[in-house]
Amino acid sequence: MTPLTDPGTQGGTAVTPTSDAQPAAVLRVRGVTKSFGGAAALKGVDLDLYPGEIHALMGMNGAGKSTLVQILSGVHQADGGTIEVDGHAQHGLTVRRARRLGVASVPQRRELAMGLTVAENVLLGDLPTRAGTVHWKAVRDAAREALHGLGIDIDVERTAGSLSVAEQTMVEVAREVRRGGRILILDEPTACLSAEAANQIRALVRKLRDEGVAVVYISHYIDEVMAVADRLTVLRDGAVVRTAPATEMDHAELVRAMVGRDVVSTRPERPAPKDEVGLSIRGLTHGRAIRDFTVEVRKGEIVAVLGPAGDAQSRLFDLLSGRRRPDTGELHVEGRPVPFGRVPASLGSGLRCVTGDRRALGLVPELSLDENLMLADDRFARRRLHRRTELARRAAPLRRSYGVKALAGNPPVSALSGGNQQKVLLGKWLETSPAACFLEDPTNGVDIAAMADIHTLVDDLASRGVAVLLASSSAEEVMRLADRVVVVSAGRTVAEHDITAITRDELVATALGGEPQ
Amino acid sequence: MSVKTLPDAPGVSGPSKSRVSIGRLRDIPHAGLIVVLALVVVFTAVQSDTFATDRNIINVLGQISVNAVLAAGLTLLMTAGGMDFSMGSNVAVTAAVAAKLLAGGHATAYAVVVALLLGTAIGLVNGLVVTFTNVAPFVVTLASATLLDGVALLVHDGNTISIGTRMFALGNDKVLGVPYLLVVAVLVLVATALVMRFTVFGRDAFAIGGNEHVARLSGINVTARKLTLYGLTGTLSGLAGLMLLSRLGSSSPGGTAGLSLQLAVVAAVVIGGTSLAGGYGTVIGTALGLVLLGVVANALNLLDFSSNYQPVSVGAVLLVAAIANEMHKARSASRH
Numbered sequence: 001m002t003p004l005t006d007p008g009t010q011g012g013t014a015v016t017p018t019s020d021a022q023p024a025a026v027l028r029v030r031g032v033t034k035s036f037g038g039a040a041a042l043k044g045v046d047l048d049l050y051p052g053e054i055h056a057l058m059g060m061n062g063a064g065k066s067t068l069v070q071i072l073s074g075v076h077q078a079d080g081g082t083i084e085v086d087g088h089a090q091h092g093l094t095v096r097r098a099r100r101l102g103v104a105s106v107p108q109r110r111e112l113a114m115g116l117t118v119a120e121n122v123l124l125g126d127l128p129t130r131a132g133t134v135h136w137k138a139v140r141d142a143a144r145e146a147l148h149g150l151g152i153d154i155d156v157e158r159t160a161g162s163l164s165v166a167e168q169t170m171v172e173v174a175r176e177v178r179r180g181g182r183i184l185i186l187d188e189p190t191a192c193l194s195a196e197a198a199n200q201i202r203a204l205v206r207k208l209r210d211e212g213v214a215v216v217y218i219s220h221y222i223d224e225v226m227a228v229a230d231r232l233t234v235l236r237d238g239a240v241v242r243t244a245p246a247t248e249m250d251h252a253e254l255v256r257a258m259v260g261r262d263v264v265s266t267r268p269e270r271p272a273p274k275d276e277v278g279l280s281i282r283g284l285t286h287g288r289a290i291r292d293f294t295v296e297v298r299k300g301e302i303v304a305v306l307g308p309a310g311d312a313q314s315r316l317f318d319l320l321s322g323r324r325r326p327d328t329g330e331l332h333v334e335g336r337p338v339p340f341g342r343v344p345a346s347l348g349s350g351l352r353c354v355t356g357d358r359r360a361l362g363l364v365p366e367l368s369l370d371e372n373l374m375l376a377d378d379r380f381a382r383r384r385l386h387r388r389t390e391l392a393r394r395a396a397p398l399r400r401s402y403g404v405k406a407l408a409g410n411p412p413v414s415a416l417s418g419g420n421q422q423k424v425l426l427g428k429w430l431e432t433s434p435a436a437c438f439l440e441d442p443t444n445g446v447d448i449a450a451m452a453d454i455h456t457l458v459d460d461l462a463s464r465g466v467a468v469l470l471a472s473s474s475a476e477e478v479m480r481l482a483d484r485v486v487v488v489s490a491g492r493t494v495a496e497h498d499i500t501a502i503t504r505d506e507l508v509a510t511a512l513g514g515e516p517q
Numbered sequence: 518m519s520v521k522t523l524p525d526a527p528g529v530s531g532p533s534k535s536r537v538s539i540g541r542l543r544d545i546p547h548a549g550l551i552v553v554l555a556l557v558v559v560f561t562a563v564q565s566d567t568f569a570t571d572r573n574i575i576n577v578l579g580q581i582s583v584n585a586v587l588a589a590g591l592t593l594l595m596t597a598g599g600m601d602f603s604m605g606s607n608v609a610v611t612a613a614v615a616a617k618l619l620a621g622g623h624a625t626a627y628a629v630v631v632a633l634l635l636g637t638a639i640g641l642v643n644g645l646v647v648t649f650t651n652v653a654p655f656v657v658t659l660a661s662a663t664l665l666d667g668v669a670l671l672v673h674d675g676n677t678i679s680i681g682t683r684m685f686a687l688g689n690d691k692v693l694g695v696p697y698l699l700v701v702a703v704l705v706l707v708a709t710a711l712v713m714r715f716t717v718f719g720r721d722a723f724a725i726g727g728n729e730h731v732a733r734l735s736g737i738n739v740t741a742r743k744l745t746l747y748g749l750t751g752t753l754s755g756l757a758g759l760m761l762l763s764r765l766g767s768s769s770p771g772g773t774a775g776l777s778l779q780l781a782v783v784a785a786v787v788i789g790g791t792s793l794a795g796g797y798g799t800v801i802g803t804a805l806g807l808v809l810l811g812v813v814a815n816a817l818n819l820l821d822f823s824s825n826y827q828p829v830s831v832g833a834v835l836l837v838a839a840i841a842n843e844m845h846k847a848r849s850a851s852r853h
Binding site: 378 | 714715716717718719720723724726727728730731732733734735736737738796797
């Protein structure tokens with residue numbers, strides 16, 4: 001193991017029975033196993049965490065990252081193996097005991113009390129009182145101090161609900177650190193963030209490291225991990241494939257370790273787009289969020305709308321699907337006008353809008369995989385009767401062609417991994433003979449192999465002559481899929497390019513700079 | 518990533534061996550409810566000789582028939598994420614109006630049609646308010662329940678309305694030893710179960726209750742579906758009103774119908790495990806909930822408890838069942 005910090009930056013809390021020159025591991029996991037209902041989720045995992053390091057935990061959906069994190073934070077108990085904190089073996093770790101030992105985790109879905117202020121959230125469960133009543137000034141001062149100590153600049157009197165996702169993450173981190181968290185587990189802290197916000201988060205993570213916190217960093221973005229992590233542990237199928245300093249691994253090696261093979265997701269040759277316009281949007285305006293947006297997509301063409309997360313492209317789903325009515329604008333599908341603001345009209349025109357938020361707008365969690373897969377198609381076919389065996393028969397070819405893998409027959413869709421859920425969502429919409437498609441972040445939160453599969457599915461869609469409009473906040477994805485790209489920033493279109501006429505770096509610069517360069 | 522991401526899901530460990538264990542028995546749907554019901558039945562049967570007679574069992578089932586018709590509609594509605602507190606009060610109004618028509622010398626068929634249409638209309642009004650104003654169904658139907666209770670009092674104008682022997686057969690006769698009322702109730706329950714399991718209309722209810730946005734975006738006409746569901750609960754309320762009237766032979770102000778009836782129905786549906794948030798519900802669970810409440814009431818009666826213990830028992834059973842359901846849910850969630 002490589003020592004990555006000088007002992008001087010260690011947190012003062014660590015009781016370190018050092019016998020050699022290395023800083024002692026604050027957390028030592030040896031041979032941890034865990035199975036659920038006979039299925040092994042972890043098969044003997046080893047992990048060492050040192051104070052003052054950023055340790056990235058990598059792996060595909062279902063590799064066992066979540067289970068490992070849940071065992072470390074006391075949600076689940078390991079079946080076998082040992083966990084040592086500061087050299088003391090811990091048996092029967094519960095959530096409370098883990099917390100007392102300083103193991104804190106910030107989950108992917110932020111857990112703040114949205115109606116309370118930032119100050120209250122930071123001090124939640126530990127509000128200073130005076131004569132039995134809350135001492136508000138002390139609350140604010142303590143919260144300000146906690147945030148300031150980590151270099152976070154947020155007004156403590158704002159309500160948590162008014163914060164951006166990045167700010168919520170920071171507040172949550174500050175809360176955990178203030179509670180004495182010295183092993184901090186961050187689950188995809190930069191997912192769905194703009195580049196700028198992600199930079200802020202990464203700066204915070206580095207600051208935590210310098211303060212002597214051991215950070216477990218989970219992310220799907222390989223470039224990000226290479227940039228921020230000191231060491232990497234790659235899990236595959238519940239076992240550690242490799243643990244190494246980040247500098248000793250390159251991009252391709254990491255992908256191979258995660259997937260077990262090389263993943264190629266390169267642009268294939270697609271037939272040239274036809275001349276007819278499949279989807280045309282003119283002068284679309286909705287408040288300040290999206291202003292005078294115009295695009296034409298030919299049949300068989302993929303046009304990407306790229307912008308910072310939360311910018312104009314994220315409004316397109318609501319407006320095109322008919323959930324909300326824009327102020328002005330025209331929509332034509334295959335030359336026929338489509339009225340705005342009505343879901344049935346949008347569906348009737350042959351336009352299929354696939355949301356990037358599968359939890360809120362994509363799938364019904366309680367319903368089974370098959371039922372979700374056929375939810376739209378069965379309604380279009382105006383079926384009256386519902387029979388499970390027949391449904392399974394109709395769903396089987398879709399499951400196959402979209403590579404949806406469920407190990408337990410037909411489970412509720414919420415039991416599937418993120419990548420499989422995303423494939424169900426795409427299958428649900430793309431097999432309903434679309435004339436034109438709008439895809440919003442189609443690879444949001446899926447692992448790299450599923451991402452490659454989904455890119456192939458989108459290629460096939462365009463090859464079938466469907467006009468595809470793609471909203472994305474990932475420049476890589478745009479370079480991989482699109483024929484043309486429209487860059488939006490602050491609600492306005494700032495540039496339009498053929499994909500061959502621009503490099504990735506130029507694209508990123510345009511999207512962030514807001515001005516064509 | 519996703520917390521649910523495991524390389525394997527529960528129940529994958531191959532077909533289960535036929536070895537019986539407590540753990541496996543607990544995976545049977547409604548296991549807790551069945552156990553509680555069995556305990557109550559055994560205890561009462563031991564304590565009272567009359568409990569296990571055919572006559573008494575038919576009697577218990579007959580008594581829950583009216584509740585069963587209401588509970589069937591409510592199960593479907595609640596599965597779709599809706600709620601209706603006004604069904605019991607709807608019963609009070611339709612029963613009073615039907616009684617008045619019959620007492621006024623109108624034909625029975627006429628009174629039946631009017632009662633069903635009136636019930637449906639009341640349900641549709643609830644549905645219109647819920648779908649077009651976005652006020653929570655809880656609030657809308659609680660308001661209409663109170664309002665309808667008052668309307669029922671106005672219709673009675675302080676008098677009990679007797680219908681003599683009109684519709685006596687429906688309320689009191691039997692076919693092959695089974696009361697007509699029970700036959701109607703079972704038919705309604707079975708029909709509801711079939712609709713929920715085998716029709717797209719029923720699956721739409723699950724989809725709407727599970728995630729209304731997704732249902733709408735998937736081409737389900739959510740507004741029409743909800744109106745239909747509220748209309749249907751109204752129709753069933755009208756039917757229940759007629760059943761109640763035929764059993765009692767009269768309709769009296771502040772009688773058995775009204776909000777208190779509705780609370781017993783909601784209790785039965787919730788005991789049966791149907792989710793208050795929508796997206797999950799079973800008719801079997803509702804039927805078990807109805808029987809449990811009926812048996813408990815009957816047991817108290819047979820064991821010579823004061824009738825004042827009735828609401829105490831309903832409340833206690835509801836609480837215990839709700840806790841059991843929640844524990845069952847937490848258990849199955851932790852296995853995912």
